Amino acid sequence: MKHLVRGVFLGLAIAVAPMAQAQTPPGVLVVGQIAEPKSLDPHAVTAVNDFRILMNVYDGLVRYAPGTLEVEPALAESWEVSEDGTVYTFTLRDGVTFHDGSALTADVVKFNFERMLNDDHPFADTGPFPLAFFFSAVESVEALDDLTVRFTLNEPYAPFLSNLAYPTGLIVSQAAVEEHGADFGRNPSGTGAYRVVDWTANQRVVAEANPDYWDGAPDLQAVIFRPITDANTRIAEMLSGGLDVMVEVPPDALAQFRDDASFEVLEQAGPHLWFLILNTREGPFADQRVRQAANYAIDKTALVEDILQGTAEVAASPTPPAFAWAYNEELEPYPHDPDRARALLAEAGYDGETVTFFVTEGGSGMLDPVAMGTAIQADLEAVGMDVAIETYEWNTFLGQVNPGLEGKADMAEMAWMTNDPDTLPFLALRTEAMPDNGGFNSGYYSNPEVDELLNEARTATDQDRRAELYKRMQTIVQEEAPWVFVANWKQNAVVSDRVSGLNLEPSFFLLLQDVAKD
Amino acid sequence: MMAYIARRLLAVIPVLFGLTLIVFFIMALIPGDPATAILGSYATPENVERLNRQLGLDRSLPEQYLIWLGNLMQGDLGRSYSLNRPVLDEVTERFGATLILAGTSLLLCSILGLLAGVVSAVRQYGLTDKIVTFAVLIGISTPSFWLGLLLILVFAVQWRLFPASGMYAIYGGGDLPDLLRHLFLPAVTLSVVATGVIARLTRTAMLEVLRQDYIRTARAKGLHESRVIWRHAFKAALVGVIPVIGIQAGFVLGGAVYIETVFQWPGIGSMLVTAISTRDLLLVQGGVLVVAAAYVLFNLLADVAQTLLDPRLR
Numbered sequence: 001m002k003h004l005v006r007g008v009f010l011g012l013a014i015a016v017a018p019m020a021q022a023q024t025p026p027g028v029l030v031v032g033q034i035a036e037p038k039s040l041d042p043h044a045v046t047a048v049n050d051f052r053i054l055m056n057v058y059d060g061l062v063r064y065a066p067g068t069l070e071v072e073p074a075l076a077e078s079w080e081v082s083e084d085g086t087v088y089t090f091t092l093r094d095g096v097t098f099h100d101g102s103a104l105t106a107d108v109v110k111f112n113f114e115r116m117l118n119d120d121h122p123f124a125d126t127g128p129f130p131l132a133f134f135f136s137a138v139e140s141v142e143a144l145d146d147l148t149v150r151f152t153l154n155e156p157y158a159p160f161l162s163n164l165a166y167p168t169g170l171i172v173s174q175a176a177v178e179e180h181g182a183d184f185g186r187n188p189s190g191t192g193a194y195r196v197v198d199w200t201a202n203q204r205v206v207a208e209a210n211p212d213y214w215d216g217a218p219d220l221q222a223v224i225f226r227p228i229t230d231a232n233t234r235i236a237e238m239l240s241g242g243l244d245v246m247v248e249v250p251p252d253a254l255a256q257f258r259d260d261a262s263f264e265v266l267e268q269a270g271p272h273l274w275f276l277i278l279n280t281r282e283g284p285f286a287d288q289r290v291r292q293a294a295n296y297a298i299d300k301t302a303l304v305e306d307i308l309q310g311t312a313e314v315a316a317s318p319t320p321p322a323f324a325w326a327y328n329e330e331l332e333p334y335p336h337d338p339d340r341a342r343a344l345l346a347e348a349g350y351d352g353e354t355v356t357f358f359v360t361e362g363g364s365g366m367l368d369p370v371a372m373g374t375a376i377q378a379d380l381e382a383v384g385m386d387v388a389i390e391t392y393e394w395n396t397f398l399g400q401v402n403p404g405l406e407g408k409a410d411m412a413e414m415a416w417m418t419n420d421p422d423t424l425p426f427l428a429l430r431t432e433a434m435p436d437n438g439g440f441n442s443g444y445y446s447n448p449e450v451d452e453l454l455n456e457a458r459t460a461t462d463q464d465r466r467a468e469l470y471k472r473m474q475t476i477v478q479e480e481a482p483w484v485f486v487a488n489w490k491q492n493a494v495v496s497d498r499v500s501g502l503n504l505e506p507s508f509f510l511l512l513q514d515v516a517k518d
Numbered sequence: 519m520m521a522y523i524a525r526r527l528l529a530v531i532p533v534l535f536g537l538t539l540i541v542f543f544i545m546a547l548i549p550g551d552p553a554t555a556i557l558g559s560y561a562t563p564e565n566v567e568r569l570n571r572q573l574g575l576d577r578s579l580p581e582q583y584l585i586w587l588g589n590l591m592q593g594d595l596g597r598s599y600s601l602n603r604p605v606l607d608e609v610t611e612r613f614g615a616t617l618i619l620a621g622t623s624l625l626l627c628s629i630l631g632l633l634a635g636v637v638s639a640v641r642q643y644g645l646t647d648k649i650v651t652f653a654v655l656i657g658i659s660t661p662s663f664w665l666g667l668l669l670i671l672v673f674a675v676q677w678r679l680f681p682a683s684g685m686y687a688i689y690g691g692g693d694l695p696d697l698l699r700h701l702f703l704p705a706v707t708l709s710v711v712a713t714g715v716i717a718r719l720t721r722t723a724m725l726e727v728l729r730q731d732y733i734r735t736a737r738a739k740g741l742h743e744s745r746v747i748w749r750h751a752f753k754a755a756l757v758g759v760i761p762v763i764g765i766q767a768g769f770v771l772g773g774a775v776y777i778e779t780v781f782q783w784p785g786i787g788s789m790l791v792t793a794i795s796t797r798d799l800l801l802v803q804g805g806v807l808v809v810a811a812a813y814v815l816f817n818l819l820a821d822v823a824q825t826l827l828d829p830r831l832r
Contacts, residue, residue, distance in 0.1 A: 041602075186602070202611075224688055393549075402562075435563075
């Protein structure tokens with residue numbers, strides 16, 4: 001017994017002995033992630049958390065120019081688009097090699113897309129590839145010569161280039177896929193600025209600088225991605241010096257980091273929209289005036305300032321301002337005007353009928369959904385609407401909302417993040433995108449003019465023309481108010497004062513190529 | 519004895535079998551499916567259907583269960599779709615980490631709990647007893663996830679004595695002192711409630727034994743008091759406390775679920791939390807199977823230990 005006690009105390013003494021908590025070493029950047037990556041095969045994943053690693057390990061044919069959502073050359077030096085917008089011919093950069101030493105060729109690019117798109121491809125079983133439908137317009141990929149690759153689309157599809165800049169369009173090493181098969185996701189090989197040298201499950205992913213990077217070798221020696229699922233633990237780890245960069249900082253914690261000189265808070269508005277879907281098919285919101293009343297009644301500034309503590313901006317329309325070229329700057333958000341809301345409700349003859357409101361407990365991009373839902377309920381009740389909240393866990397919530405609100409609810413929270421201005425309205429505002437057709441128009445909004453604008457905008461190849469169509473769409477949709485437009489989230493990160501050169505991107509990707517640390 | 523152990527082990531098999539059946543169908547009953555969880559906003563019926571087919575989830579439930587069972591017989595727990603690796607690899611790695619944490623906690627709470635119980639029984643109603651009882655009651659009533667965060671704030675953020683999270687240092691480290699440093703806060707947090715429970719029970723058991731005639735006889739014989747307490751009284755009291763320690767082993771395993779989440783300990787508890795929220799059925803099945811087997815084994819060990827200590831049971 002006594003020996004045991006002594007043994008335990010000895011053990012504790014050893015544990016406490018080296019008191020000095022190690023700071024992270026210079027040249028090595030430690031990034032706090034919100035979860036363990038699912039896979040490091042860019043075609044197999046869907047989560048932003050995984051993209052943060054992948055964008056530093058792989059390159060696509062094109063990429064977003066810094067600070068924008070406009071594409072610029074990456075692995076492809078240049079490209080040509082046919083007159084009718086269905087044939088894209090890319091010229092690849094010469095002399096690029098993957099981390100495993102194999103060369104980037106047109107055949108490798110062809111292999112990448114065929115693996116994702118053809119169910120009978122010999123390596124199709126290394127998937128599944130959940131976002132392969134980003135490229136469902138691709139009919140064929142041909143290698144014209146070593147460095148020329150041609151994509152033929154089955155119809156003009158304007159977001160194609162933008163999708164190539166998305167993680168699903170990153171190019172993987174064919175040799176590595178052939179070698180590792182289904183385990184490629186744990187043995188990744190790309191052309192990026194960093195190459196993965198160690199993945200210890202649930203502890204770390206270590207990526208070393210790629211000295212041969214075609215776009216200039218990084219300053220850092222290595223980046224270590226650490227998964228820390230609990231937000232409070234992540235904050236504590238950042239405060240105690242165990243992390244250099246922390247992403248997705250909860251609003252409550254931002255003030256603390258702002259007041260501390262040893263940290264810097266970075267923010268960047270992105271292509272995110274938080275909105276309420278209104279059921280336009282039945283119930284009070286079938287009347288446009290009631291939908292507008294809801295937009296006037298909800299104090300979005302208070303939501304953004306108080307609940308989200310300035311981590312978001314008030315949204316004006318279905319298109320986030322991050323898509324600068326497609327955003328209609330003339331539109332002002334609905335002001336907070338309870339009197340106007342009451343007048344509209346009276347005019348519409350709203351009789352105090354109970355409005356059922358689906359709220360989620362959490363979920364991707366949903367910010368603080370319970371607190372926001374409660375505040376929205378209070379705002380609507382202040383103008384005389386009777387709102388009953390039903391709360392669901394995220395996956396259950398999606399199972400309720402995606403098939404459509406009819407017979408279940410009058411409104412529901414929702415948030416989207418997309419890499420182009422096309423996807424969200426195309427999938428969620430068109431008549432043909434009703435849930436029974438496999439779309440996300442869960443509130444059954446229908447306006448033939450909007451349908452036409454969206455269809456044309458998605459196939460037009462001229463960006464000015466696309467911008468014009470989208471701006472008109474926003475004016476109409478804002479007026480008819482099938483949604484309550486609430487907030488555009490600002491991505492945030494906290495970095496220690498030893499880190500320099502990190503800029504957040506509107507794409508929400510974390511690009512570490514130019515980051516340095518002393 | 520061996521026959522008894524063999525019989526108990528055989529009885530475990532139907533329990534585990536029933537358990538997998540229950541977990542399987544409960545998971546099927548929870549709304550939401552893996553494809554929706556993976557696709558998120560992009561979960562159109564078309565995409566969900568395609569992904570389900572690729573994941574083999576388009577088969578009927580009994581068929582899926584039988585396939586799983588068949589693979590299990592060959593030692594194959596399937597492949598996790600949220601982690602893209604074999605369930606067995608993940609579960610083995612994670613369970614190792616949990617055993618280290620839970621084992622240390624169990625050791626801590628047994629030693630501290632027994633000591634505290636004996637001390638307060640011997641000094642019944644004295645100041646020491648009052649202080650120990652007060653501390654023990656506070657320990658039992660403190661929610662451990664909250665205590666965990668508090669310890670992190672004080673010892674990791676303020677004083678920087680211990681790392682805030684993880685099992686090994688992220689660079690360098692990897693040796694035993696490194697592990698102990700990371701283990702200290704979560705192990706203490708996890709053992710606090712169990713320590714309290716064991717202390718309370720030990721105190722009661724000791725008080726009862728100390729009133730027995732043979733203790734008076736031992737004292738009358740002129741034996742040294744410490745010998746009376748440890749040799750004569752404690753050994754007898756231990757018989758009643760050991761099954762409780764067995765139960766606390768189960769409690770510690772269960773408590774590991776949230777303590778692991780708070781401390782980012784890469785154990786099986788935090789794995790299960792993630793697996794359930796991503797609807798990763800195979801991973802949940804594999805994890806539950808291992809945890810349940812461990813729980814049953816701990817209880818068996820406690821029973822065996824009790825039998826060895828208590829001549830009446832032999």
